[in-house]
Amino acid sequence: MRRSFAALLAVLAAISALAGCGTKKPGGAKTSDDGYTAEYVPEISRGDYNGASVTVMCRDPEMAWGEMAVISDEQSTAVLGDAAYRRNKRLENDYNVKLNFVTYNDETASGGSFYRTISDNLSAYDDICDICIPGIMDAATLASAGAFVDLSSGDVPHLDLEKPWWNKTLNDSMRILNRQYFAISDALLNDKLDTYVMFFNKTLFADSKLDAPYTLVDSGEWTIDAFAKIVKSYGSDLNGNGTPDYEDAYGLVGMIYDVFYVGSGITGAYLDEKTGLPAITPFSDKTDNIYGKVRDIVSGSRYNTYSIGQEPLFNNDINDTFRAAFDEKSLFMCGPLSFYFNIITEMTSDVGLLPCPKYDENQKEYRHRAGYTGSTAITVLTSVRDRERAGVMLEAFCAGAKNYVSPAFYDTLLTNRYAQDEESKRMISLVIDTEIFDLDQIFKWGTILERLQLSLSSGAGSVATLYARYAAAAEAKLRETIDSYSQLK
Template sequence: MKILSKRIISALLAAMTTVGTVACADSQPDNNSETTVGDTQTGGTDAVETDATETGRAAVSDNLPSDLNLNGRSIRILARSGDKDTRLEFLADEESGDIVEDAVYKRNLTVCERLNVTLDVIEVNEERHSGAGINDLLTASVMAGSDDYDLVANHLGQLSPLILQGIFQNMYDLPYIDWDQPWWNQSYNDAVTIGGKRYACAGELSLSMIMGIYATFFNKQLWDNYYNDQDLYEIVKSGDWTLDKLTEFSTGVYEDINGDGACDEGDTFGMSYILDSIQADAFAAGAGVSFTEYSDGKYTWALENEHTADFLGKMEKLLFDKSTLLTTNLDAFQTTLLDKMKNDSALFIVHMLSGTELLREMVGDYGIVPMPKFDASQSDYKTTVHNGSSVFAIPATAVGADEIAAVLEALCSESYRMVTPAYFDVALKVKYARDDSASEMLDICIDSISFDFAYLFNSAIGSNAAIFRSLLKSENIGSAMSTIASKKSEVDSKLAEIVTAYGELE
């Protein structure tokens, strides 16, 4: 059974909204090519196994009819493939021995056999940080009234403006999608919805979103050296993992390893942090800071409050004690963040889960816990994801949206059962299916993903959802609240424009 075909479009051609294909080897992703892969024998779902059985994920089934047959329909998916984070969401030509690739392959096979469909992936050579080429292709297609694509997967931040241009169909009431299932990200899906209109969605099909979750990594050797009488996993489970705890644990670690009498990169620190980076967004999300609030049919700027001021105070205490934390700029990302963890010279770092790939050569062990709460009274752990994570939408010109919805539901549900547990096996360096405390931490990280409406439409509101990156860049953050207040008029006006645009959409 043929399950997957793929077409590769260069980002340059995508930017010119010209689609061309020439035959070339599959190993040349920068060229334009059309390739058919994966003539496989039908083995039924019995051939697809996953270690998720012990975790309970495999026991959570979707509600798609068992006799649903889409009669060999080809589902055309416009997607990025410029790096591993994006390519792995759809593309696995065959079983290779790589845990995650094999899970993606088996998921695709299962979905195609269940629904009698093929997946036609139209690749655009763009990576996690980009999506303009896909936007250009898609906009040109829809504006021309062409039915070229059934499903699009693109950069969260760059897809959002297309919503306001009427490029997508409302998915809110489509059949077959059960929005209450655990493979859908409720926070994103609620945030992107206004008045029963949902033009994009997020779920566990987005491996780039799972990989893009921001979490706290800790060096287990340093933890045992300094805090072997405490169990950080138990602190998390008790609800007591907070900004104050992070500061407390970070404060007692500093050692002048190189003996030069200065706090510098040659020493051991409680934490390493990159200034003016998305890590600031993760801390704000973790502390439950809300950029906007929705009331009486409108969104307003909501940062002017005591909670925000208290959050800034806690962050100032954490970030600017030079004997606690090593700070640097983004240019020194590798040496000050990841290498400090690998070399057992930083107890904590904040990073995406994909950082596990870069820690693969680490001799010692690391652990992963969620972002710290503001305080113990905060009800849940929260975090954000990289804004280049993929979200999904159905183009306005696509025909048969109900069938597309069925395939999307199946892809998300099978990803929940197969792909995410496989990725966690890699992230943990142990089997996720053991269901131990380390696995529980990753479940908490997924459950803690939180989206603010401002984050979705950051570019439309003057990038003010990233305001903490600059506010937490220097020790002089005492004027931060006045800076926040100065943004209110501008942001409220932009938010009103977005809500008005939603109201005019079909």
């Protein structure tokens, strides 16, 4: 979804500042001079670093995959830009430092100039930055090579990954050998924006006398089977040309269906919480059943589903193609949360948001695959000389994001302006609270779920045979990662 993120950045840059960005004051909360509530305060004292330059390396926010609330050179009328500016100025004033941002405008999500800069520095070992925020797939590769300090080891003083400005659930899911070489915090938004959800056409549901699925979600009955029943009951050749295209009506419009596995609690790899050892998820009857259910959805009637890429893009643009296939004529659209900003705002139909369906009613929680293509991660390079200062700056940077950036993102952008009904607002919280990473997709051991998706249309071999072949290759690469981690100090 690279072009979608680029369009998203352009949209958000033009949004005017909105009211209501504050958070409730708990006991002990402090209101800062700029009017923001300092609800979250790191347990570090203000210091004076005598105007020292603190360097942050990150993706260019104007480019695809760039984080939107890390950099702001001047006070902005855009909501997130203003929040980032106030957070950064507060940090500079409290610690007498000057934040210096070094940005990279790579066109790819991994393996670009940012990656090469860090990789080359493994041998040069220069003190090139205090805080480093690479793409998460680059972070995974570089961690194995020894580029980063274990953030949970105490080698970077003042960091407390148990604090609420760090995402403990996601971070724990990446603690290979119980080490935290890269982490997610409130300073980062891409893991959320690139998380896939299920949008539905409220206008068509009402016109078709269908009940909105919110009640199914709340009762725990929002399952793959319930979803499939609705999808398979809809779709038609609207233009009468006998060929499925974006001018027709569909039950589902999408392009990534690994979300049905993750939503069912299946990832390509998992982490043993006790040992910290990752493992490839073994094939099971459940895996086979999910594959069969998804295949039944995407390979049934030609008008059950429309997969982006099955024909040339409308206007040669992926966003326009999603809009053309979904707006006013299709029931569901599977896409990232960022669609709220760069696709749905230009639609005629009213749109609601749902979690991805569960496997069955016995499954206790909904699950959502946190975006890995667009996600970035917080790291500290092993070459950093002043780790004490880096720890102070990083903890204050992330705590400040909890006070400034998160209220702007959640309260204003997501819930007050874009979500079109109260139910969707609840669903947004449910989705973000149930994010998980698939280590296999981050580390690229076998990308098993992606490969299973590709096999849906080919129909080559049994799913058990395909899974076994993918898993065997993944096991070998996973072992290399474990060996690399084991050799790190």
